[in-house]
Amino acid sequence: MKKIHFILTAILITMASCQKPEYINPTAERQGITSLTAYFTSGKFIDQQLGKLTVTDPEAERFEIPIPWFYPEESNDQTLTQMTRVRLRAELANNCSISPALTIVDLLQENHYTFTNAQGQSRDIIITGKRIKSSKADMMSMTLAGPAPIEGFIDNDNHEVYLFTIEDINGRKAQITTSAHASVKGGQAVEGKNNTFELPVADYNSIQKITLIAHDGSEIEYTITKKIPSKIPSGFNESSAKKLFNIEPVSRFGAPDYTSQVHLSIAAANGKLAVCYGSERPVIYLDGQTGEKLGEVITGDAVADAITNDEAGNILFINHLKTTGTFKIYRSKDMSKTPELLFSVSNTENLPAGYHIKVTGNVDKNAIIVITHEGVEGATYAGSYISIAIEGGKVKSSKTTNLIPLGIQWGTAPVHAAKVIPTTENNTDAVMLCYYSDNKITYVENQKIVAKTEEMTANSNFNTNCMDSKTFNNAIYAAHLVTSHFPMWGCGPQLFIYDITTPESIKEMKPAFLDNTIEWHQKAASGCAAGDVTMAISADGFKLFIYYYDHNCGVVGAYSVDCVKK
Numbered sequence: 001m002k003k004i005h006f007i008l009t010a011i012l013i014t015m016a017s018c019q020k021p022e023y024i025n026p027t028a029e030r031q032g033i034t035s036l037t038a039y040f041t042s043g044k045f046i047d048q049q050l051g052k053l054t055v056t057d058p059e060a061e062r063f064e065i066p067i068p069w070f071y072p073e074e075s076n077d078q079t080l081t082q083m084t085r086v087r088l089r090a091e092l093a094n095n096c097s098i099s100p101a102l103t104i105v106d107l108l109q110e111n112h113y114t115f116t117n118a119q120g121q122s123r124d125i126i127i128t129g130k131r132i133k134s135s136k137a138d139m140m141s142m143t144l145a146g147p148a149p150i151e152g153f154i155d156n157d158n159h160e161v162y163l164f165t166i167e168d169i170n171g172r173k174a175q176i177t178t179s180a181h182a183s184v185k186g187g188q189a190v191e192g193k194n195n196t197f198e199l200p201v202a203d204y205n206s207i208q209k210i211t212l213i214a215h216d217g218s219e220i221e222y223t224i225t226k227k228i229p230s231k232i233p234s235g236f237n238e239s240s241a242k243k244l245f246n247i248e249p250v251s252r253f254g255a256p257d258y259t260s261q262v263h264l265s266i267a268a269a270n271g272k273l274a275v276c277y278g279s280e281r282p283v284i285y286l287d288g289q290t291g292e293k294l295g296e297v298i299t300g301d302a303v304a305d306a307i308t309n310d311e312a313g314n315i316l317f318i319n320h321l322k323t324t325g326t327f328k329i330y331r332s333k334d335m336s337k338t339p340e341l342l343f344s345v346s347n348t349e350n351l352p353a354g355y356h357i358k359v360t361g362n363v364d365k366n367a368i369i370v371i372t373h374e375g376v377e378g379a380t381y382a383g384s385y386i387s388i389a390i391e392g393g394k395v396k397s398s399k400t401t402n403l404i405p406l407g408i409q410w411g412t413a414p415v416h417a418a419k420v421i422p423t424t425e426n427n428t429d430a431v432m433l434c435y436y437s438d439n440k441i442t443y444v445e446n447q448k449i450v451a452k453t454e455e456m457t458a459n460s461n462f463n464t465n466c467m468d469s470k471t472f473n474n475a476i477y478a479a480h481l482v483t484s485h486f487p488m489w490g491c492g493p494q495l496f497i498y499d500i501t502t503p504e505s506i507k508e509m510k511p512a513f514l515d516n517t518i519e520w521h522q523k524a525a526s527g528c529a530a531g532d533v534t535m536a537i538s539a540d541g542f543k544l545f546i547y548y549y550d551h552n553c554g555v556v557g558a559y560s561v562d563c564v565k566k
Contacts, residue, residue: 032058032093032117036127038065038086041104044251045071048521050079050086051129058093061123064130065107069215072252073134074180074194074292083107083129093118098125133216137182140195140289141271142224144172144204152224153542153564159222161210164229164540169204174224180290181215194292229542229564235475235499236544236561241511245291246557248521249275249549253284253293258527258554263355263414266556267309267316268536268547272335273558274315275549276307278355278414283307283317285335288536288545291556300338302330306355311470311537312362315339318371320354321347327354327371331363343388343395349373351382355413360469360476361425364393368422370431375411383409385420387428399428406449408442410435410465414530419467423476423503432478432500434464441467441480443503451504456482461491463529469500470535472544473563476501477509481533483550485526492520493531493550511561522554 037052051067071079088102095118105111107129116122142152142161150169152161163169176184177196183189187197202208208224249255256262256277263278274285274297283297283304297304303319310316317330317339324347332339342363347353351373361367367390373382383404389396403409410418418435422428423443430445439462443451456464466481482494495518497509529552536545542562549556 032096033063033098033115033125034058034091034093036063036065037089037091038067038083038107038129039089040082041085041087043082048248048251050082060125062126062128064128066132067107067129069131069133070181072247073136074290079131080108083131086129088127133214134181135214135216135218136179137212137214137218137220138179139176139210139212139222140179140287141177143175144169145175146172151538151540153229153540153562159220161222161224162227162229163204163224164227164542166228169226171201172204173201174199174204174210176210177289178212183213185211185213185219229540231473231542231563232565233474234501235473235477236511236563237566238509238511238561240560240562240564242560244289244545244558244560246519246555247291248554249556250522250554252291253286255556256281256551258522258552259525261414261528262530262551263305263320264530264532264549264551265306265308265355265357266532266534266547266549267307268534268545269309269313269315269333269335270539273547273556274307274335275556276304278305278320286556288547288558291558295336297335298332298338300330301341302332302339303328306357308357308359308468309534309536310359310361310363310367311472312364313536313539314363316342316357316359316363316369318354318357320352322352323350324348329357329369345371345386345388345395345398347371347386348400349384351380351384352376352413353386356417356419358419358421358468360422360471361390363390366391366425368425368428370420370422372418372420372433374413374417375409377412381409381411382417385431385433387422387431389426389428397428401429401431401447403433403444403447406444406447408433408435408444408449410438415463415465415528417465419465421467421469421478423469423478423500425471430503432467432469432503432506434467434480436463436465439464441478441498441506443500443506445503451506453498453506453508456480456494456496461486461489462494463531466531466533466548468532468534470537470544472535472537473541474501475499476503477535477544478506479533479535479546479548481531481548481550483529483531484520484553485529487520487523487553488525490523493518493548493553493555495533495546495548497546511559518548518555518557520550520553520555522552527552 184197190196302317305320330339356372369388499507
């Protein structure tokens, strides 16, 4: 944890002592009421936003705050009970007021207040709530059954699905998963699968129309087209970036509290995201499109102290060692089935390792796996990693490389250690790394520093040690998550994507989702600044998924990009 200087702490305490709690945030430029927000007052979502009304008519006398029918949206938890006891907050223009003071109210009732504008003129207003059924009906996945199932490429913006195949697909059944609380017209609900429906057989060689029904009854028609795809020559379309989800993990699926020390790692494959906390906690997995918890990963004999994924749908599990010994690396293609031992490898350094593992390539063919060593608290730093070369699905070589002679070293896991990642599937001597608190990405080849980025952040409140690499559509990318030590100071996580196809010149990408900061949810105090980031490629090879998890800031989320030639 970084040191907090006494003077800065004193200033913050002084500032805090001069502030009085307000129910009004008088920052709006416009005349009157700008917004009204309702917050939970109890339960696991306490102090989180339940509903918000952005006021379009500041002269109105009645204000209805829209409340979602369910919260979280993907759950079946109705909000009727929570509406009876919410805390209200108003955003007002300067010198305006509401009386009596906004406190805890029942939004099922009409609550009467007096609003006074900046000129001293008053009027009676009513604040109440209204439950709203969702009009959202997105198609999350579509699969045609068969000996070789075909995944549809979904364009929710234009309500189109492309079936990229040259096979005869007449007489196939389609299974469709929708966004929460939507359904498929004419579809039969699939038992045991949320929001999943099966349609009768149809001839998908010709254009088909499928209608989704939102919770509020509105309908959205999708066009299903068989198409032989084309890709752009290299990489992904920066304009194709889509936010899939961004959620708070403790309240959503019972993740360890942000103050708990975790050795966090994530892995994604086949439309699912696995989350590992180390310390003998169970590995769970989420829906890779929505973040909904689906269950616990079957680990069998594998000790899952850390996990990662390759580019072909394989999840790898590794045990942690405190000193020399044997790593047993297991792999699985299905999180609901027992993993199998892939290979064993020795740790010859008298240093701990096994909380940080990364891979690029396909472990069934050619791949490079990197296991990063960790420092020992109060004893020694680390500066080495184990690189494993796989050719034809077999281990070809394993070796340890020491970077300390280059002036590179790091501390203990989970916060102060490094992430070392391979940059290609065929060279164990080419790696990139980031570590606390160098605040840069360094490319090393043949034990020489070849390239460095500029400093990632101008202050020392961030932790720059989460990174992953994958090859996608003839380009190699590095995803870099910068976690935060102090979310309560307004320091949130940052996400960067780099093109490292030519690693000597690390090129930052600018997808539409990247302003380099992402929304986070835990802003109360400082905990354990651990995190991870990973990338995964869809089975059809047309989408790249980027998943991130900042434990201290209380957020797990995902984006996708594609390489389809428009």
